[in-house]
Amino acid sequence: xxxxxxxxxxxxxxxxxxxxxxxxxxxxxxxxxxxxxxxxxxxxxxxxxxxxxxxxxxxxxxxxxxxxxxxxxxxxxxxxxxxxxxxxxxxxxxxxxxxxxxxxxxxxxxxxxxxxxxxxxxxxxxxxxxxxxxxxxxxxxxxxxxxxxxxxxxxxxxxxxxxxxxxxxxxxxxxxxxxxxxxxxxxxxxxxxxxxxxxxxxxxxxxxxxx
Amino acid sequence: xxxxxxxxxxxxxxxxxxxxxxxxxxxxxxxxxxxxxxxxxxxxxxxxxxxxxxxxxxxxxxxxxxxxxxxxxxxxxxxxxxxxxxxxxxxxxxxxxxxxxxxxxxxxxxxxxxxxxxxxxxxxxxxxxxxxxxxxxxxxxxxxxxxxxxxxxxxxxxxxxxxxxxxxxxxxxxxxxxxxxxxxxxxxxxxxxxxxxxxxxxxxxxxxxxx
Numbered sequence: 001x002x003x004x005x006x007x008x009x010x011x012x013x014x015x016x017x018x019x020x021x022x023x024x025x026x027x028x029x030x031x032x033x034x035x036x037x038x039x040x041x042x043x044x045x046x047x048x049x050x051x052x053x054x055x056x057x058x059x060x061x062x063x064x065x066x067x068x069x070x071x072x073x074x075x076x077x078x079x080x081x082x083x084x085x086x087x088x089x090x091x092x093x094x095x096x097x098x099x100x101x102x103x104x105x106x107x108x109x110x111x112x113x114x115x116x117x118x119x120x121x122x123x124x125x126x127x128x129x130x131x132x133x134x135x136x137x138x139x140x141x142x143x144x145x146x147x148x149x150x151x152x153x154x155x156x157x158x159x160x161x162x163x164x165x166x167x168x169x170x171x172x173x174x175x176x177x178x179x180x181x182x183x184x185x186x187x188x189x190x191x192x193x194x195x196x197x198x199x200x201x202x203x204x205x206x207x208x209x210x211x
Numbered sequence: 212x213x214x215x216x217x218x219x220x221x222x223x224x225x226x227x228x229x230x231x232x233x234x235x236x237x238x239x240x241x242x243x244x245x246x247x248x249x250x251x252x253x254x255x256x257x258x259x260x261x262x263x264x265x266x267x268x269x270x271x272x273x274x275x276x277x278x279x280x281x282x283x284x285x286x287x288x289x290x291x292x293x294x295x296x297x298x299x300x301x302x303x304x305x306x307x308x309x310x311x312x313x314x315x316x317x318x319x320x321x322x323x324x325x326x327x328x329x330x331x332x333x334x335x336x337x338x339x340x341x342x343x344x345x346x347x348x349x350x351x352x353x354x355x356x357x358x359x360x361x362x363x364x365x366x367x368x369x370x371x372x373x374x375x376x377x378x379x380x381x382x383x384x385x386x387x388x389x390x391x392x393x394x395x396x397x398x399x400x401x402x403x404x405x406x407x408x409x410x411x412x413x414x415x416x417x418x419x420x421x422x
Contacts, residue, residue: 126407
């Protein structure tokens with residue numbers, strides 16, 4: 001298909017598609033003349049992923065390029081590509097924490113993961129953001145012990161099992177990798193919205209005195 | 212206690228405490244001379260909540276003021292105060308969505324909540340952010356039907372039940388309200404970090420071929 005059709009089918013303006021091409025987010029089409037190129041279904045799928053990353057995940061363009069490059073790294077097996085791509089996705093910003101509260105948080109994060117049967121990988125950005133989140137709880141004097149956090153971890157594990165199963169519905173391994181990255185980003189606001197709605201329901205059930 | 216001690220015990224600089232006082236986030240202390248005021252445990256607790264909102268939740272100062280005012284509104288019962296305060300907390304920004312994808316998303320969001328036994332409150336900001344998140348999934352052609360989303364909803368309900376139970380450990384009703392707001396904000400990055408770590412575990416289990 002030509003640029004105009006790619007734009008129509010993806011809902012992305014031709015100017016934005018050209019920008020993604022220039023920035024190396026989208027691989028070039030096949031040149032058919034000096035001014036025209038031909039695009040295929042893979043371009044359409046890739047555009048969908050770029051939009052998920054940039055417009056929903058608010059991922060900076062440079063990060064999106066890094067994520068996409070990781071997915072295409074043919075020197076790596078699928079799991080490593082997925083790991084690198086997902087690790088590049090931004091989590092809650094986490095400056096390295098220091099001091100006694102950070103020490104308690106680090107021990108809690110490690111014990112929690114061990115009790116869940118997970119491997120502890122301190123270099124994983126999600127591990128660092130967990131330590132940062134727990135450090136805030138400790139510093140502010142809110143409950144933060146593994147017993148209280150274990151249900152969160154168990155629910156996260158159930159959620160991950162469900163989400164990975166959804167990804168298996170996608171066919172080719174590359175498409176599965178793309179879907180894994182897209183759904184990591186796209187289901188995050190779904191989960192947070194549902195948590196807020198569930199809290200309102202639960203609060204009404206426990207503290208409500210009126211219909 | 213004097214300002215210096217409040218600063219020492221809270222870990223918040225005196226300049227920042229003065230800023231919170233000027234902005235009306237922290238109620239004034241009791242004047243003991245023209246230049247000195249006396250603060251109590253309630254100031255300390257309130258400072259803890261302000262820091263959770265502003266430093267961890269990245270809530271703007273004006274929003275924090277709104278949340279704190281809602282908690283203190285003595286014309287309302289506890290549930291309404293909590294509802295107003297939590298509704299004022301930012302969720303994923305959600306512009307009102309229009310068009311066929313938004314229509315599908317809206318129907319899905321409503322059906323999902325009905326199947327979970329939740330009330331549908333379209334004015335709840337979390338409802339709007341759910342619709343926006345689902346609209347993105349629909350537009351990008353990723354799976355988004357109530358059957359696939361139901362496990363997310365059920366897990367969110369379990370999470371909310373656990374989180375509300377944690378809040379009941381706090382004593383006075385006012386302290387419970389404060390804890391509810393603080394933990395809504397503080398557990399969000401904990402949950403998102405755990406989800407990422409759980410995904411890495413689950414991916415290794417399903418797609419991994421090496422130890």
